[in-house]
Amino acid sequence: MFSILLVLSDCAEVIHGKEVVPHSLPFMARLEDVKGSLVCGGVLINESWVLTAAHCKLKKPVKLTDTVKVMDLPKPASDVPAGTRCFAAGWGDTKENGDQSDVLLSVNVTVIDRVKCDSPDYYNFSPVCVCVNQHALSVCFQGDSGGPLVCRDALRGVVSFAGGRGRVNKPTVYTFISKYTDWITKTIQTSG
Numbered sequence: 001m002f003s004i005l006l007v008l009s010d011c012a013e014v015i016h017g018k019e020v021v022p023h024s025l026p027f028m029a030r031l032e033d034v035k036g037s038l039v040c041g042g043v044l045i046n047e048s049w050v051l052t053a054a055h056c057k058l059k060k061p062v063k064l065t066d067t068v069k070v071m072d073l074p075k076p077a078s079d080v081p082a083g084t085r086c087f088a089a090g091w092g093d094t095k096e097n098g099d100q101s102d103v104l105l106s107v108n109v110t111v112i113d114r115v116k117c118d119s120p121d122y123y124n125f126s127p128v129c130v131c132v133n134q135h136a137l138s139v140c141f142q143g144d145s146g147g148p149l150v151c152r153d154a155l156r157g158v159v160s161f162a163g164g165r166g167r168v169n170k171p172t173v174y175t176f177i178s179k180y181t182d183w184i185t186k187t188i189q190t191s192g
């Protein structure tokens with residue numbers, strides 16, 4: 001059973017994040033290597049599938065419980081307008097080149113206008129993505145690729161890349177999951 005390959009990110013850490021109340025994000029998946037080191041974060045979308053930025057495996061289906069739950073995929077056509085308040089979560093580094101966090105952290109972010117994010121002053125490209133302003137919180141995701149962006153209790157993005165810590169015109173870019181909802185649903189159904 002394989003998870004879904006979306007995009008590779010090379011940077012993942014949560015700096016100045018706030019500790020998440022235990023079990024309040026039951027859909028968060030922590031993918032580790034055999035030594036228990038964090039490989040990537042992800043979102044459980046089915047007992048056999050983790051949605052993540054990197055390619056990771058679920059060796060066997062997880063048992064869904066009160067503290068392990070799947071997160072619904074967003075509707076295919078629903079956009080996330082600029083100004084939407086969301087949060088990002090992960091176990092990534094808590095300081096530059098620092099240790100990885102043992103606890104799940106989250107930060108509040110605000111969605112910025114896609115046209116602005118695609119403009120020459122920003123990234124100068126036109127991916128269909130969700131860009132968020134991480135304010136001065138200096139959030140960059142390293143070692144925690146695949147972490148989710150949750151807006152109004154709905155999964156809306158998976159970390160793709162972060163352009164530069166604290167740089168206003170280099171916001172963090174998330175894969176816009178709605179664009180892939182149909183494909184993901186079909187992949188899960190046809191693989192089973």
Ligand SMILES: *[C@@H]1O[C@H](CO)[C@@H](O)[C@H](O)[C@H]1NC(C)=O
Nearest residue numbers: 017018019087105106107108
């Ligand atoms: C995010 O905002 C909510 C509501 O304003 C607040 O309760 C929460 O503590 C904030 N989280 C972080 C990580 O700052």
Ligand SMILES: *[C@@H]1O[C@H](CO)[C@@H](O)[C@H](O)[C@H]1NC(C)=O
Nearest residue numbers: 045046047048070188189192
């Ligand atoms: C996971 O996917 C399988 C195959 O499509 C499906 O039978 C099962 O109900 C799904 N589980 C959840 C929790 O959605």
